Amino acid sequence: xxxxxxxxxxxxxxxxxxxxxxxxxxxxxxxxxxxxxxxxxxxxxxxxxxxxxxxxxxxxxxxxxxxxxxxxxxxxxxxxxxxxxxxxxxxxxxxxxxxxxxxxxxxxxxxxxxxxxxxxxxxxxxxx
Numbered sequence: 001x002x003x004x005x006x007x008x009x010x011x012x013x014x015x016x017x018x019x020x021x022x023x024x025x026x027x028x029x030x031x032x033x034x035x036x037x038x039x040x041x042x043x044x045x046x047x048x049x050x051x052x053x054x055x056x057x058x059x060x061x062x063x064x065x066x067x068x069x070x071x072x073x074x075x076x077x078x079x080x081x082x083x084x085x086x087x088x089x090x091x092x093x094x095x096x097x098x099x100x101x102x103x104x105x106x107x108x109x110x111x112x113x114x115x116x117x118x119x120x121x122x123x124x125x126x127x128x
Contacts, residue, residue: 018066023090029097031059032082033104034111035069036094039079044118048110 022028034040034048045056060080063069068090071078082090098104 018062019068022062022066022068023093026101026103027059028063029094029101030103030107031063032068032090032094033098033101034107035080035082038111038115039072039081040111040114041077041079043077044111044114045080047114048107 023032030049031045034045040048042053042056042060045051045060046053049056060069060071063080064071068083069080070083071080
């Protein structure tokens with residue numbers, strides 16, 4: 001008997017279990033909150049979250065496998081950002097998590113400091 005193949009959107013859809021597992025992890029949630037509004041490098045995430053490079057890379061890999069985060073290369077670095085929501089409730093979850101996670105406020109303050117540092121570094125390169 002002939003069976004219709006699954007639509008491409010279902011074939012490429014990440015496992016709901018992977019997604020829920022990553023979103024349920026407080027560290028994964030912290031990453032998503034930071035990457036929600038800004039592209040950040042591994043080095044910047046290290047400085048913000050005070051974690052080792054291997055831990056950051058592991059979490060980013062899990063977030064990418066769950067299709068929650070995407071990256072792009074810029075020179076020697078990769079910048080990571082939150083993937084477009086595509087109608088998922090992730091944005092609602094992140095909005096609530098921002099208020100419920102006590103470390104969210106300090107993480108956001110650290111991110112602003114790191115972004116100012118990035119701007120200062122860019123400004124130093126552009127002035128003769």
